[in-house]
Amino acid sequence: MSRRQRQALDALLRSVPRSETPLTPAEQRTSFAAAMTRPAPESVTVRRTVLGGRPALELEPAGAADRGRLLYLHGGGYVIGSPDTHTGLAGELAARAGLRTTSVDYRLAPEHPFPAAVDDGLAAYRDLLTAGVDPREIVVAGDSAGGGLSIATLLAAREAGLPQPAAAVVFSPWVDLTLSGASMRTKEAADPIFTQADVRAYADLYVGAGDRSHPLASPVFADLSGLPPLLVQVGANEVLLDDAVRLAARAGAADVETTLEIGPGLPHVYQTHHGRLDEADTALDRAAHFLTAHLNAPLEADLNPAPPHPAAI
Template sequence: MASPELNDILQMLKDRAQAGAANPPTLAEKRAGAEAGGKAFEDLSGITTEAVDANGVPSEWVVATNADPNRTMLYLHGGGYVIGSIVSHRGLAASLSKSARARVLSVDYRLAPEHKFPAAVDDAIASYRWLLDSGVDPANTVIGGDSAGGGLAVAALVAIKEAGLPMPGAGICLSPWVDMEALGESYVTRAALDPMLTREGIQAFAKEYLGDADPKSPLASPIYADLSGLPPLIIQVGTSEAIYDDATWLRDHAMRAGVDVTFEAWEDMVHVWQRYASKLPEAQLAMDRLGEFVNEKLGSAVTSAD
């Protein structure tokens, strides 16, 4: 049974959706709202942050006191490639740093419509090259992301392979968006359950991001990419999500390519519920599972202190 806290979050999300429908916000207001919404749930206790320039890409180290200095996560925020930032997702990065016991480099990749595809992919690769140049061990590194960032994480892994760069040790995909055309039946079958995402909304984001690019481009829609050779992936998705089919398609496509996939469908959870870990028990449980996955695939942290 879902926690009482989930009902509170669902009501908050429904209220936001209704307010947005009644008075559609500008792009600037959407971006400001995303940052304010993220701040409302962030818990930065035991966290230090440091702004850095990662090969020209504004980024931020988010590091928990228990993080292993030799374990790194490159994190790519969600927001449809149009909104979202290191500010909106600082709380999520902090939770991941604590659970995975990793230093998290949160990347402020360029957004559409100002910067269209493949700008986000280029920035993700530039920041990964920066990590490699700084001496980070790729085998002890994770690339992760949520929603659009989850799809971008997969695209980045594909681009890393194509560039002949050392592959990270694992990948994390939270409610990943991997189909620019939004063809999944779950946009219809789960429409009444999802207070955040609609097919029309996703397609609008895709139009802003793609411009004239092919929606089936493998680095835009990774379900069309060659995923062979990718590291172990964990995919978490809520059963109430309109984007649910994207997660199952990614799972199936990756497994057919021989990728080691851990797939978790969380009953009744909403889009990227993990970001509410400071107040939602199911979100913290999901974070705990992510930490277990990272420990399993990279090996337990040995140099950090509890």
Template structure:
């Protein structure tokens, strides 16, 4: 990536309207307007339901095989939807040549923790009950959706369900105690967040709940028995340590984990394939990881 591309993306993000968590309704509207983009050409999108929740299904024209991804969008558990993430999810579907179902899980503060985990676990359970092999399922998510993906794996493990083939995590928010050193060290370098932003999302999601609870902060949990993980992050984000510490904990617990950090890039840079070449590179990396994960799980 050229220095000019980095600088242009940084300026775009710094100047973008911020979704302030003062009025939840306005924050959701602002975020929806900011990420008003469609899936790429060649990817069909249809409305569906999964475990009683709305969802969007993304199917590329050249879809290969029956494997699929359950996608969990970001937004601090408060804002966002499958539609705000249609460009990112559709681009991953296109590059991986795979069907993706993006779940519209319940949001806080109307539905606080653990509602999102309950919805994601119910969706995964319904896929299994419908006859889809766990070896043909992967989870993926960005930001809060990345943390939610790991929490869903933990909840599935606790429920005695088989593990999926793997999980792809884009800049996952995995430590709601907000104790990662990068939250302070990357202040100013991060063009999107300040600590107060994270605190606002956390308050809406957890209320008076324990931020160190395993399903709230999976980076602090026992990750033994989880499937292979791919963790991607940018070096300029406040939540960098959420990725680094999650990967370290996973490795210590015997999980096959790959961590890749792109220098000079920000939170969920994979959204911006039209602006920085590394965004497409990261999605191609995720596509290769998924293909390998499915093959490995099927052969096990």
């Protein structure tokens, strides 16, 4: 781990100017796209496609395995972001796992409030099954709101009587729209990106006057039994830390095979800083191994143990 890299990243994130007046969702989307969009690795071919009735990007690494499909759900507070803004992150995970990946452009709030995103996530997953993909050959991943949406999609699939995929990975998942986690307050000074007010503003746009504790809006309050093996990665310096910790604890208590990794001194979805932050690259390597090990279980998991992580639980 590089303390100098972490400190430089923290300073960079804190240097981003904040608007004195609230931006409209359209303005936020434009600003986010300009700041966050990174290309996929050169080894990954990107194509536009449709999945579950929604536009999507297909990312295919060179020499991708014949078996295995990754469904990726991007972050952005359910208000901003798209497969294009997350091409770099999804492409890196696809390349490291060697998996053909589909990143879905689910509908965003406030134009399409809860549960539109969940409906789109479920439709995408159902479409893969309808196309004949074996659920044991599917893995799911997402970051931030997309991490929460990944869990909500699995819950919706369970309630619809659909089989679960082989595994899921979530980066800094937002799974509590009631903002009841203690880290919303205790980590606010340490978080270089978000304040509690920032997170509440996204919840207001997504759920409005609806029930913010609904299990498909806030999966931390859901019955998580029956979900596939789960890897949760989160930074210690983020207001969503307790979302990840409580999600992992509740999943483990529900007999879900669960691994929680807390990156010391790291911000929200630090994996987006791959190529310039050592911890981001090693985290993506572990996430890729986790997904492929469960696709190929038990043989590969036995022969190729995952790289150790000092904060893994």
